Amino acid sequence: MAHLSHVYAGPSCPHCRGTLPTERRSGAIRCPACFRDFEAAVFAPPAAEVRVRQMVEAGPDGATPCADHPGNAAVSECGRCGVFMCGLCRIDSDGQALCPACYERLSAEGALASARTSYRDFRGMAVKLATVGLIILFLGPLLGAGALFCAWKARQQKIEWGDEDGYGGLWAAAVVGGFDILAGGALIAAMIRG
Amino acid sequence: MGRRLLGSKGTLGGQTRVYRTPDGLEIDEAEDERIYRKRLFWDEVLMVTLHRAGDAPFVVFALIGVGMLGLFSFGVGVVDLGAGILMSVLTWVPLLIYTVVRLIEGVPTVSVYGRRTVARLAFPLRKERARDVFAEISGAARRRQDAARIATARRTVPPPAPAV
Numbered sequence: 001m002a003h004l005s006h007v008y009a010g011p012s013c014p015h016c017r018g019t020l021p022t023e024r025r026s027g028a029i030r031c032p033a034c035f036r037d038f039e040a041a042v043f044a045p046p047a048a049e050v051r052v053r054q055m056v057e058a059g060p061d062g063a064t065p066c067a068d069h070p071g072n073a074a075v076s077e078c079g080r081c082g083v084f085m086c087g088l089c090r091i092d093s094d095g096q097a098l099c100p101a102c103y104e105r106l107s108a109e110g111a112l113a114s115a116r117t118s119y120r121d122f123r124g125m126a127v128k129l130a131t132v133g134l135i136i137l138f139l140g141p142l143l144g145a146g147a148l149f150c151a152w153k154a155r156q157q158k159i160e161w162g163d164e165d166g167y168g169g170l171w172a173a174a175v176v177g178g179f180d181i182l183a184g185g186a187l188i189a190a191m192i193r194g
Numbered sequence: 195m196g197r198r199l200l201g202s203k204g205t206l207g208g209q210t211r212v213y214r215t216p217d218g219l220e221i222d223e224a225e226d227e228r229i230y231r232k233r234l235f236w237d238e239v240l241m242v243t244l245h246r247a248g249d250a251p252f253v254v255f256a257l258i259g260v261g262m263l264g265l266f267s268f269g270v271g272v273v274d275l276g277a278g279i280l281m282s283v284l285t286w287v288p289l290l291i292y293t294v295v296r297l298i299e300g301v302p303t304v305s306v307y308g309r310r311t312v313a314r315l316a317f318p319l320r321k322e323r324a325r326d327v328f329a330e331i332s333g334a335a336r337r338r339q340d341a342a343r344i345a346t347a348r349r350t351v352p353p354p355a356p357a358v
Contacts, residue, residue, distance in 0.1 A: 015247070039243065041335075043240055046346055
């Protein structure tokens with residue numbers, strides 16, 4: 001799990017990863033730690049604003065209380081379980097409003113596309129199988145078939161993700177996989193004939 | 195609009211590809227036959243940088259490759275001088291030239307720092323492309339953050355007083 005091994009601590013020097021002064025301006029910056037220059041565009045993103053209406057503002061007949069925060073007025077109901085939610089609880093994900101419990105459950109089940117963070121790397125597997133098939137040619141038919149299957153699955157993944165480019169590598173892996181099958185098959189046939 | 199590949203960065207552990215989406219950047223880290231995805235939204239961008247990075251691992255591996263291919267070419271050249279020269283011209287000489295140029299020029303690298311994560315894109319020998327991507331990411335983040343600021347200001351402005 002090397003992808004979790006380092007902790008991100010905010011903007012730093014791109015050369016030495018040292019901390020930068022909190023007062024930063026766009027333009028050329030010199031790192032105070034390593035004295036190397038880099039160009040930077042600095043932003044001050046506005047803080048996310050959540051407006052929560054209190055029950056006392058609306059009165060008992062004017063609003064329904066949130067199930068988790070009785071003092072807050074509900075703004076909608078959960079699209080899955082129907083519980084009333086205030087602006088703090090409401091999570092908009094994949095076109096529906098969910099309460100935190102349903103969001104946790106659906107994301108744990110992998111039912112929310114936007115919450116999913118891990119996928120099988122079919123593209124990488126296709127390239128590796130095709131390359132190994134070239135090196136160990138008598139295994140070519142097996143590895144080539146695997147490369148073709150992985151290239152096909154990778155193409156489906158890319159279509160699902162809406163990728164507009166990056167299909168060239170898949171075609172190359174598929175062509176090499178096809179070559180592995182043919183060349184490996186020919187080698188095995190020649191070995192059988194003696 | 196789908197995802198568009200902006201650039202990538204290779205490491206010893208795997209490769210990271212960075213895509214542009216309507217809401218921000220998607221960072222796909224390929225490692226151990228899996229892709230780990232992180233998202234960096236335009237309204238979370240804190241800083242975008244452009245710098246020339248050194249690339250010691252690539253130089254070391256490239257020089258090892260140059261040495262091995264050079265030895266192999268020398269061995270071939272002992273038997274057949276023409277074949278040895280041809281092999282040199284096709285293999286280790288271009289690799290050596292590429293490595294030296296990359297060492298001198300450095301690798302133009304764009305880093306995008308967000309609130310929770312960072313995206314890095316390397317553009318070896320493509321200085322102009324790195325500058326274009328730097329401008330594209332900075333522009334998109336600025337537009338989104340300005341729009342959010344205007345929307346917040348509109349919400350907080352009190353309604354005009356009724357005319358007397």
